[in-house]
Amino acid sequence: MADVDTSLHTATTGAAAIYAQLHEGEHALKLYGGWFCPFVQRAWITLHEKNVPHQYVEVNPYRKTPELLALNPRGLVPTLAVPVSETVGVTAGGEQAVENGGRVRKPLAESAVICEYIDEAYASFGAQDAQFGPGLLPGLSEPYERARCRLWIDHINSKIVPGFYRLLQHTPEKDGEYTLEEARAGFLGHIKTFVKEMEGYSEEAQGEVQQVNGADAGPWFLGKDFSLVDIMLAPWAKRLFLIDHYKPGGVGIPAAGDGGADEAVWRRWRVWFEAIVERESVKDTWSDEERYIEAYKRYAEDTTQSEVAQATRKRQRLP
Numbered sequence: 404m405a406d407v408d409t410s411l412h413t414a415t416t417g418a419a420a421i422y423a424q425l426h427e428g429e430h431a432l433k434l435y436g437g438w439f440c441p442f443v444q445r446a447w448i449t450l451h452e453k454n455v456p457h458q459y460v461e462v463n464p465y466r467k468t469p470e471l472l473a474l475n476p477r478g479l480v481p482t483l484a485v486p487v488s489e490t491v492g493v494t495a496g497g498e499q500a501v502e503n504g505g506r507v508r509k510p511l512a513e514s515a516v517i518c519e520y521i522d523e524a525y526a527s528f529g530a531q532d533a534q535f536g537p538g539l540l541p542g543l544s545e546p547y548e549r550a551r552c553r554l555w556i557d558h559i560n561s562k563i564v565p566g567f568y569r570l571l572q573h574t575p576e577k578d579g580e581y582t583l584e585e586a587r588a589g590f591l592g593h594i595k596t597f598v599k600e601m602e603g604y605s606e607e608a609q610g611e612v613q614q615v616n617g618a619d620a621g622p623w624f625l626g627k628d629f630s631l632v633d634i635m636l637a638p639w640a641k642r643l644f645l646i647d648h649y650k651p652g653g654v655g656i657p658a659a660g661d662g663g664a665d666e667a668v669w670r671r672w673r674v675w676f677e678a679i680v681e682r683e684s685v686k687d688t689w690s691d692e693e694r695y696i697e698a699y700k701r702y703a704e705d706t707t708q709s710e711v712a713q714a715t716r717k718r719q720r721l722p
Contacts, residue, residue: 411439411698413463417691422451423459430458431486433508435471437464438690439698441638442514446481448634449518451684453536455525465709474510479710479722483517484508485524515556518631539631548625552632555624558597559635561720566590567639568715570654571646572705587655594656597636598668601675602626606667622678629682637679641689648696649703 415423415438423438434450434457436443450457462471467478475482487509511517522540527533541548570586598604603620621627647653662669679685701707710722 411437411463411465412694414438414461415690416694417689418687419690422447422687423461426457426459428458430456431508432457433460433484434458435460435462435474435482435484436480437462439695440464440480441642443481444638444641444685444688445514445634446483446517446521447688448637448682448684449521449539449631451687452539452629452634453521453525455521455535474508475512477512479512481512481514481517483511483520485511485520515560515631515635518634522631537628539629539634541625541628541630552625552630555597555600555632556635558593559632562593563590563597563636564639565715565721566593567642567646568702568711568721570650571699571702572712572715573650574705577705583650583652587650587652591655594672595665595668598672598675600624601671603674604667604671622674624675633675633679633682637682637685640676640679641685642695642699644692645695645699645703649699 414420419438432455434443434446436447436459438461447459460470462468462480464471464478464480471480471482472478474484485508487507511520519540522538525535526538527535540552543549566586566589569581570583570590573581573583573586601624603622603626623629624632643654643656656672657663657665657669659670659673660666702709702712705712705716714721
């Protein structure tokens with residue numbers, strides 16, 4: 404069982420292969436990632452949305468390269484190699500700073516941290532001739548809304564994402580610990596809590612397009628404004644089909660008109676879900692679906708030795 408993860412395909416496919424090829428040239432800013440990893444896709448979506456020049460380096464984190472380990476001794480992806488002012492040596496966290504001509508590259512890890520860094524480091528000031536894409540959090544003049552976004556990003560990270568893996572990794576042998584229905588109910592409960600905080604959610608709304616003050620609020624968590632909150636959940640929204648594929652009863656989100664007392668919740672979810680899976684940045688960073696089915700078979704059988712899977716088994720915080 405120790406080697407089950409090392410047989411993963413080592414290259415992007417489909418739209419992601421095209422996008423990777425566009426970013427294979429040498430660049431000071433490097434994203435080290437694995438095509439199958441949703442945490443990597445978060446970072447890649449953010450680079451796409453912000454129109455940030457970068458180099459994408461595909462790695463297999465189960466066969467860690469010296470180049471990756473020099474930056475991040477844990478060898479986890481995503482790792483972002485950031486060019487900084489000339490400083491030679493070891494970072495405060497113990498990671499090696501890698502020389503880059505007259506500059507050095509220092510690492511950033513943790514997908515949420517990387518995404519927020521990209522948003523802040525590549526900010527555009529003024530809409531006219533902006534080099535980079537719009538900000539992905541409310542502005543500094545709206546500190547409450549920025550904090551609220553971070554609150555719901557934390558809900559995604561601490562509730563929805565672990566719930567996804569708990570459901571996907573359920574096997575009949577686990578029934579004494581928790582049943583498939585319990586895992587599904589918990590996962591859907593975390594999604595419902597999240598949806599009720601979306602701009603435009605209303606228990607009384609009747610149409611698929613939500614209305615706020617008589618105007619189209621837009622599909623995103625913040626309504627018209629696409630944000631890091633949407634990005635944080637996007638990769639797992641794209642991967643929901645894996646639960647439908649592998650688990651009896653699938654995800655369990657009701658069809659239109661079948662939501663009962665929660666119909667308004669699932670109506671608002673559909674508006675968001677249909678928009679996020681069609682977002683250009685999400686589609687451009689997505690490989691062929693059959694590759695995901697193959698890669699996530701290990702999760703569905705609960706045999707993968709990834710750190711995420713091991714943390715899920717132990718009910719620990721995801722790495």
